[in-house]
Amino acid sequence: MRAPLSWLREYVDLPAGETGRDVQAKLIAAGLEVERVEQLGADIKGPLVVGKVLTIEELEGFRKPIRFCTVDVGDANGTGEPQEIVCGARNFSVGDKVVVVLPGAELPGGFAIAARKTYGRVSHGMICSGEELGMGDDGTHGIIVLSPEHEAGTDAIELLQLVDEVLDIAVTPDRGYCLSMRGIAREAATAYGLPLRDPALLDVPAPNSYGYPVQVADPTGCDRFTARTVTGLDAEARSPLWLQRRLQKAGMRPVSLAVDITNYVMLELGQPLHAYDRSRVDGTLGVRRALPGEKLVTLDGTKRVLDAEDLVITDNRGPIGLAGVMGGADTEIVDHAAGQGTTEVVIEAAHFDPVVVARAARRHKLSSEASKRFERGVDPEAASAAAQRTVDLLVLLAGGTAEAGVTEIVAPSGPRTITMRADHPDRVAGVEYGRETVVRRLQEVGCDVYGQDELIVTVPSWRPDMTDPNDLAEEVIRLEGYENLPATLPQLPAGRGLTPRQRLHRRVGRALAGAGYVEALNYPFIGEWALDHLGLEADDPHRTAVRLVNPLSDAEPLLRTTLLPGLFAALRRNDSRGEHDLALFETGLVFRPTGDEIAPVRLPVDRRPTDEEIAALDAALPRQPRRAAVVLAGARERAGWWGQGRPATWADAVEAGRSVAREADVELIVRQDQQAPFHPGRCAALLAVVDGEEVLVGNAGELHPRVTKAFGLPERTCAMEIDLDRLEQAGTGPVMAPHVSSFPVATQDVALVVDASVAAADVEAALRSGAGDLLESLRLFDVFTGPQLGEGKKSLAYALRFRADDRTLTADEASAARDGAVRAAVESTGAVLRGA
Known part of the structure; x- marks a missing residue:
């Protein structure tokens, strides 16, 4: 909302020397986000x-x-x-x-x-x-x-x-009344302790039976509708200069006199209005839900197919406007330059349900100045005053005559009251304000307050956001000054630190960062298209996702079931900007619904929730396992004076999984696998032993070419995703520092020839089982294939390190351990010792 200082001074007698910067500081202290003060005309010099x-x-x-x-x-x-x-x-x-x-x-x-x-x-x-x-x-x-x-x-x-100063205010959703000069003036008057000249305090004639006919079929969607008629308008009348300039300073473009006046009153009072050309309205104005398949051409010239949830304004022909969003082209005010100008108008000042308007605006991707205000809450009591103000300006500036008929349809409703203890703001803020201060501050924002220790507060009609005692406490605290709240640290119980779960999470992040990966934090939202691009089968569990009722983007309405799509987007964005050698990682939650979740409960705001209420809320949540994932593209080791570099491969993705597992003190079992979105010949299953059974904890490998193409990723991109919760279950507890023996190591190398179908992990497991307790480590350092070995054969070369804690091993002891490892491999996998 752009608020010219010269306009603001019409409603509040600000001190003569007060600048826009001074007013900005006052409003910011009162809780408004005044982003900047624009100095208009400061660089203009006459004549x-x-x-x-x-x-x-x-x-x-x-x-x-x-x-x-x-x-x-x-x-x-x-x-x-x-x-x-x-x-x-x-x-x-x-x-x-x-x-x-x-x-x-x-x-x-x-x-x-x-x-x-x-x-x-x-x-x-x-x-x-x-x-x-x-x-x-x-x-x-x-x-x-x-x-x-x-x-x-x-x-x-x-x-x-x-020459003027304009306050540019970012109005938060709960302060919709500040999308008007009236609301901003109220805040300025309160901040300076000055009286407010409320522009909505007008003499309004009583409703009567001979106003323009209106029929409201949906009082829930439209609880108030005021209609006034002005005739005899001068079709050639133009908006005066002062009116045009105020619209321009507020960021709106002058159009024609009647339209400019409705926009001006909207900016002044916060009530959106619409003016219909009376000659183009056929019969009674109505308010109802749209019929499926009905169409409407809005003022922007777009033909829209209406939804059954849309609230529309109608005449005898059908819809003539999308309520609270935009009017229809059929009843548009006609400028004199376009032909026979409009000389009679019907003015609509209505109050529509905020949720209905917000959903219609999103459904049709049509945001307007009116919808922005209705979504945030408009003062229903200002509708008749806004209509009267519009009539007065049309009579004054266009030479019109106001008809005596006044139509006003109001759904019955009572004042909104909140009961609150007088010391509730004190307990919330930790500051002793006292009853007098609480009552005075609430009255300043327009509340009527009764009672002593127990206050009964009647909320003003322009504050639909005030529904609970904490909302009232917030008003007292902000007007007394957030800067006056004491900065106190909570007293934490001794002996508490990071949980094992939190420590593992941090260790994993540090390990991946130390291995050269860069952390990328992504939004947890995905769309069906992302799951399709991953190549998942129709019955894949990853397709069972939590759908948001009110998503930030209609293209991404689901909570993620995998971290990979977010990392793919980050990789693509960086690659498109010239960074081609990339290694990214992310640790975070995914969301896996079970279908057994119950409806969530609404927690109270006036007390601490009970354990039962918190448990019921937890039961409504989907499972949220923690995952770690990486993506790699380009060079894993760059070329330079030190030698040739090498590209990232599936082996690097597998090693990233091993690095994560080591932080949980888990030794991964790696086997070949086929799993979307990975290449079927370059995909590894990452397994860990949980309660004596092998459990799949993740996958790693090179992405399928169709996946890289669908996501726009570089060729041969590799990825890994692993379940941190399952790793924690497989772990033995806190990672212990390894014992360092003071005795020397004995190294033995073996090269085993096996069938090409035999997994290296199986050979490694056999070697470990046969080597005994003296084996300290085992490493595969060479894989060889060739005609010397025969067709369908491969040679796996391992380095075995043996060490004892209490003595120096003899050559015979090391050889015996080596021979035992080889025997176990021969018996288990059919290996043949190469060169034997």
């Missing part, structure tokens, strides 16, 4: 005056139309003689009043004005457009043509209100 066009000479022989004009600028040029100016615009005529900048002046952007020769003539100044003066878009993109009553030579800087 900038009103001029009257006396003559226009069309210059020939140039590529574009050029006009040589003489303009009466009064005594502003020091001589009183007409000013000669060359201009290329064509939207003005002889006798028109225009804005002229004279030599010696300076326009926005440091554009200095001087007499200069151009197109064969000397131009002493310039005739200005709104854009050149920094006024914003007025919809004409041409020279400013003023109304004839302004005298030549009048200072245009003051006339056009070019």
